[in-house]
Amino acid sequence: MSRAGRGVSELRPAGLGVRDVVRVGAVGLRTRPMRAFLSALGIAIGIAAMIAVVGISSSSRAELDGQLDALGTNLLTVAPGTRLTGEQAQLPLTAEEMVGRIAPVRAESAVGTVDGASVYRSNKIPAIETNGIIAYAARTNLLDTIGATLRSGKWIDAATGRYPATVLGAGAAERLGITRAGPEVQVLIGNTWFTVLGILEPAALAPELDAAALMGWPAAASSLAFDGHATTIYTRSDDAQVEAVRSVLGATANPEAPNEVEVSRPSDALAAKQAAGQAFTGLLLGLGAVALLVGGVGVANIMVISVLERRAEIGLRRSLGATRGQIRTQFLTESLLLSALGGIGGALLGSAVTAAYASYQNWLTVIPPWALAGGVAATLVIGGLAGLYPAIRAARLSPTEALATP
Incomplete structure (x- = not known):
């Protein structure tokens, strides 16, 4: 390779591995832990509400199914x-x-x-x-x-x-x-x-x-x-x-x-009770979805503020050779990590609420695996959508504009 070719190659920014992406994306969470906790809490409450509703309803239906099996139809x-x-x-x-x-x-x-x-x-x-x-x-x-x-x-x-x-x-x-x-x-x-x-x-x-x-x-x-x-x-x-x-x-x-x-x-009454419970579950799931959406809006708000506060950091990184894609990946990763923390915390909280209520009612605790997986997946989707705009906005900042901002 010619000397000119080697020079061009040496000027190319180094790519970031998965570990580097996660470490860089977690910088904002580590430097502002209280803000990160409150943002994750909004997501966690929505997920906990959804999982608790599904878990309590599933436990109740399992109890009714047990009654039907024991008493007969x-x-x-x-x-x-x-x-x-x-x-x-x-x-x-x-x-x-x-x-x-x-x-x-x-x-x-x-x-x-x-x-x-x-x-x-x-x-x-x-x-x-x-x-x-x-x-x-x-x-x-x-x-x-x-x-x-x-x-x-x-x-x-x-x-x-x-x-x-x-x-x-x-x-x-x-x-x-x-x-x-x-x-x-x-x-x-x-x-x-x-x-x-x-x-x-x-x-x-x-x-x-x-x-x-x-x-x-x-x-x-x-x-x-x-x-x-x-x-x-x-x-x-x-x-x-x-x-x-x-x-x-x-x-x-x-x-x-x-x-x-x-x-x-007579067992039709129990079946009707199950149907009513399913309708009530749908209503509460809708409320949980609203809470999750509110949490996602909170994440988007936090990420936009984070971009505004860290313009100097973005400008410095761009001056040192970071590409727009790397800046975009950094902030998108931060949003996903924040949502993942909220999702996992919400899943644990919702499971605990379900177990406590089922124990109080002397029911068997039943939490469908799809509810846990779906809850965490929903937070990642919400987090990705919430962080996409701030990430794109951060990537579009030029180094001179970012460093010139007081």
């Missing part, structure tokens, strides 16, 4: 509807027996409302204060059919079902101020004192029983003049035949007036 209920005249319909006395004859039905049980039987803890309470507790006659296999459990005491069996003994729903026990069952604990149902035999846990698939006082079918008939008509029939069917059973339940329970029968699947 094959529970169907049959209840009387309304007649064409608007009056309340009534299921025939043979409805339970007929429903039990449907081949895919594995189990069936029922409750019947005992009309005019108010429930009180004391006979000193005015009759007008009904406290919203409903008296039901219940079959002995009700708990197994609906998947409910006892909190205290025991359930009604063939023996106790003939005597004035009751099992209270979780809400009914709370309203009556009863915390545990026992032979010494009694409540007044109608004009008869009933011994509290047990207390139920909240029934996820039969929430109407939470505010109920349940008694045996024979006891309700002998003590409270119960007419024997079921008001809700619960059925468990083969999973593959649920829809087929659902289509014939109305006509089977009341062949003479199938249009006066309402058939539903």
Whole structure:
């Protein structure tokens, strides 16, 4: 190579490796740590909000899925509807027996409302204060059919079902101020004192029983003049035949007036709750995205100010041979590093919030990996866009103009 060629080669600026780019880009962060922290905090809050929303929603849905798996989605209920005249319909006395004859039905049980039987803890309470507790006659296999459990005491069996003994729903026990069952604990149902035999846990698939006082079918008939008509029939069917059973339940329970029968699947309420949770998640994700955008605007603002404050540095570097591309890369890298710090911090903060809330609710902590990866990736995109204009502006400064600025 000629001497002139070697001279031209020696005047070419040296390229920057990845390590050099990161080190040079971090200069602004090291020299202004408080400003960098506050800027990264804006990004972190947006990412933490998004990850916490996704994590809490995923944990909640996992809990609902667990409930559905444990309780099953094959529970169907049959209840009387309304007649064409608007009056309340009534299921025939043979409805339970007929429903039990449907081949895919594995189990069936029922409750019947005992009309005019108010429930009180004391006979000193005015009759007008009904406290919203409903008296039901219940079959002995009700708990197994609906998947409910006892909190205290025991359930009604063939023996106790003939005597004035009751099992209270979780809400009914709370309203009556009863915390545990026992032979010494009694409540007044109608004009008869009933011994509290047990207390139920909240029934996820039969929430109407939470505010109920349940008694045996024979006891309700002998003590409270119960007419024997079921008001809700619960059925468990083969999973593959649920829809087929659902289509014939109305006509089977009341062949003479199938249009006066309402058939539903209680697990649909949990599915609706999931759908509502997903819609709420979308709303909160939108708010998190706004917070992230605000953080990105903050990064852009900080980078523009940084360019203005460091014009002398830019001019000196250009005078020493730095190219426009290297200056542009320096400030773009600084913006990306600032956003990455905010993204990683936000991911950790959002994960911690999700874990704390799920632990408080006794849920399994579920944070989708895509949420963490997407959150950090979003910060890098925001950081790159926020730092692009300041980087281009810094690269366009000529050495003389930059050094001449006081």
